[in-house]
Amino acid sequence: MRVRAITVGTLLLSATLPAVGVAQVTGLPVRNSGVSSGLTLSGEVGFPDDTYGKGTAYGGRATLGLGFLGISALVSQWDPDGPVEAQTGYGGYLNLKVFGGPLVPFSATLQGGAEYRKQSGIEYVHAPIGLGIALRIPNPALAIKPWIAPRVDVFRVSGSAPSNTTTQFGISGGIDFSLLGGIGFGAAYDRRWAGDGVNPSVFSVGASYTLKIPGL
Numbered sequence: 001m002r003v004r005a006i007t008v009g010t011l012l013l014s015a016t017l018p019a020v021g022v023a024q025v026t027g028l029p030v031r032n033s034g035v036s037s038g039l040t041l042s043g044e045v046g047f048p049d050d051t052y053g054k055g056t057a058y059g060g061r062a063t064l065g066l067g068f069l070g071i072s073a074l075v076s077q078w079d080p081d082g083p084v085e086a087q088t089g090y091g092g093y094l095n096l097k098v099f100g101g102p103l104v105p106f107s108a109t110l111q112g113g114a115e116y117r118k119q120s121g122i123e124y125v126h127a128p129i130g131l132g133i134a135l136r137i138p139n140p141a142l143a144i145k146p147w148i149a150p151r152v153d154v155f156r157v158s159g160s161a162p163s164n165t166t167t168q169f170g171i172s173g174g175i176d177f178s179l180l181g182g183i184g185f186g187a188a189y190d191r192r193w194a195g196d197g198v199n200p201s202v203f204s205v206g207a208s209y210t211l212k213i214p215g216l
Contacts, residue, residue, distance in 0.1 A: 025117040025124045026089035027057025027078030029172045029190030029204050032111040032132030032149035035070035035097045036063070038213050042184075044206030046078070052200035055080035059089075061208075070095035074115070091115035095132075105136045111149070121160035128153050128170065141180055148173035153192055169193045182210040 028046040039062070046057035059076030074091035093113030100107025109132040117124045130151025137144040153170040157163065174188030184207065191201040 025087075025115045025126045026059060026074060026076040026091055027052075027055070027087075027202065028059045028074070028076050029174070029188040029202055030111075030128045030130075030149070030151065030170065031061070031172065031174070031188055032095065032109060032130060032151070033145060033147040033174065033176055034100070034107045034109050034132060034134045034136075035065045035068060035095050036210055037065045037067070038182075038210050039064050040184075040208050040210040042206055042208030044076075044204050046076070046202050046204040048078075048080075048202040049200065051198055052202055053078075053080040053084075057202070057204075068097040070097075070109075072113075085119075087117055087119050089115055089117040100134075105138070107134045107136070108132070109134070111151070118159070122157060123159040125156045125158075126153065127155075130170075143178040145176045145178070146174070147176070166194070168195065178210075182212065184208040184210065 027048055028044055042061045044059045044061065046059065048054055048057065055078060057076050057078035059074060061072060061074050063070055063072035072093045072095070076089045077086055078089060079086040091113060093111055096110045098108050098110055111132055112129045113127065115126040128151045130149050132147055132149035134145055134147035148171070150169070150171045153168045154165065155168070156165045170190065170192040172188060172190040174186055176184060176186035178184040187203070187205045189201065189203050191199060193199055
């Protein structure tokens, strides 16, 4: 009877959140806007669409830029609409700038990483691999950087649910603004093509502060 109850609960959870198996796990866009030198701390608010699960996500990112290499970590709290409880997601990324420099406004950055969330015994892993293209438009007081990042998404479900791995195409993009003194803000949009007309997307806005580290 207990096994049957767990199975029924899992099926009800899947019916309540149809997008869980096809959407990113953090409720926030995958950001790949290049590598900035120093330590960048940022906060972000995400607004997933109906297919994703709606609700609101709040996240924090920390990114360390070491020349052409960037290392970042992400934690988020996503509260979907409906009876489903809020969920915590974790992520980590490695970025490698393959083109661009301090005097070159155009940059291209390779990115690989993974996001993880566990809910009711079901584990969700999302591993994006892609290329980010950005253009930095300098201004005396406000630098503008639009960016776009196509990618391949690997999504795996395991744990108490039957194990399943799928691969789809995703893309994210946005625009960042940087003020003097390291303060920045921006907006981003993320969309994923999961097949059968299911295309979860999320829009976010956020603010950041970059601390320059001597020697980097």
